[in-house]
Amino acid sequence: MTRTIGIMSEAPTSAPPSRRKLSTKPHSVADRVFYGLARSAAYGAIVIVGLILVFLLMRSSSTFAEQGVGFVFGSEWSTAGKKPVLQIGPMLWGSMLVAIIGVIFAVPMSIATAYFIEFMAPKRIAKIATVIVDLLAAIPSIVVGLWGVMVFTPVAGHWAELLNGGLGWIPIFGSSTHNFQGTPFTAGWIVAVMIVPIITSVAREIFSQMDRDLINACLALGGSKSSSLFQVILPTASGGIVGGVLLGLGRALGETVAIFFVLNLSFDINWGAILENKGGSVASLILSKFGEATPAEIGGLMAAGLVLFVITLLVNWVAAIIVNLAQPWRR
């Protein structure tokens, strides 16, 4: 360094010295070990996901080979014949149906709750509500399932009966058996209870980080509270909210035990009659068939798990990307 300055001052016309190479690479052994550990942990996380995919694929490849495309789209599950027919179409569609119903119920409730906590409630109430919402996100699904089957199912059954009585002429509210236990409607509500805290906390986080000047500017220009919500807050926060909803959707698709208790699984596909007491759920199918499965069925269940995993991974991947884009302050 000093030498460089010396040369510069003595002979300013000579060629400029070569630039010193700046490097941020760790140079001591201990640092390399430290960063190596961190890197291997990070790659370890990737490896775990990879291993899950590889092992499920290994165990289910024979099922995929035997059943073909019918595995995903067909609707029959029988091990009686010489060659078992394993198809999960109704379960896959049922998982999606329940998740969609849950999201439809959960989205308005979550956004309203987040708006209430962030913009309407007094500080103290808002603080308590935030804690409660975060706590509820951690309530185990088995507890929600217990509540669902013991307390909520009769209530939801009553609502379903009323809906069917009033709007039964619309196909989706129709019911051929008038048995309102174990319907996708009930399962959708249970899923909604589980994902409301997730969507609420994402939406609340985004609302709380919003630039208040934008909202104040809208109000100062003569906007009302509602126009500031619909024309300023929601458009600004939409990316994050969509991401939060997708996170909730991912959780809803993979929900296992809670749905296991409140939904009546049926291989007779239910396209959208949400008050019919037959539905499907891949995760619950795995749980219910697992105990007394034949080896061939185990392969089928592995394949079902693989399909479920790929779908939820995709949904969550997209959700994570959207949430990250919508929260630049987290970078």
Added chain:
Amino acid sequence: MTNDAKNLSDENATVNPATLAAPLEMGALPRPAVEPWKVPNPTRTTKVALASTIPGLLAIALTLLFSIDPAVAMILLFLPLQIIASIWAGRNIYGKKGQSDALLVIFTVFFSTFVGVLLVSLIWSVVVQGLKAMSWQFISQNNIYITPTTSLEYGGVGHAVLGTLMMVGLSTLVTVPLGIMVAVYLTETREKPRGAVRTLVQAMSGLPSVVAGLFVYSALIVGLGLGYAGWLGSLALIPLMLPTVARVAEESLRLVPQELRNGALALGAPAYRAFLQVTLPAARSGLITAMILGVARVIGETAPLILTVNNTNSTTVDISQPMAALPTYIFQFIANSYDTSVQRAWGAALVVLILVTVLFTLARLVSRTNVTAKKPSKKRK
């Protein structure tokens, strides 16, 4: 503002010294003795009070009078009445603008109350039903010789509590260092794949729990021919716990001011010592919070344990054998629909809920007493 005022007054000074005082006085405008927005407005208060009570009372009266179903009355009677009343009040007080605001308030309060009622109902039923089964012997005894119809005075969840603590403890031992190192990778290094790793870890948080169980089952029980065992359950919990730990740890490491790290590095500390002696102590409580939240995430996981552990009724501390756990205990007793067995399930659910709540309270206490505690939302820019 002050600058502008000064410029203005300087300009004025050169033109006409007499007006000098005027702009300065503007800043010192006396505060009104009575603040207009705080003046009580009895008509307005009455209107708001009327609009928020009459529809409810009317709906209740009509419901009782004609014995309408409460759910129907709520949607078809109370909500429309309330909307009409609020629109009337809003329009009357604030003009046209008040109309849409009234609707907004109605829907926000309606939906949030609905969420509140659902969630309170959930917690309330667990607490009330669970307390019926709760006693010291319920927490301490195990499940040997207990049938679904055995009276609640015998047997309990002691073995399941022990099993849960051991299995979750074992996964915590593995997952917390792993998760913290992932967080270190995301915050302390500047490597390219960070974005991808962060996205993947977030995507992992949606991993269906039953798939985690299937993975361990297919890899170790079918693949290697191992028997059901407690440590396999711990293994299945790791991928479920990792995303939570990594994300919370990342956030708490990020809250440590960059100047602290730079200071340590400028003093000549190698990166690992800067981390161990400066960053880690500063983020300590955040990392503890990460651990606690991770534990809370997996403590009630059921499906992975059903697929990998197999329930037992006796107390065991040998993790190479099948073990009981609280979630599987609940699962086992919901399946029998006898009253006593359902009571046992409620009791165990209350124990789980208490464990989760205690963990959450701990997490909040830890993260409150500390520099890295989350600051109230700062304004961006």
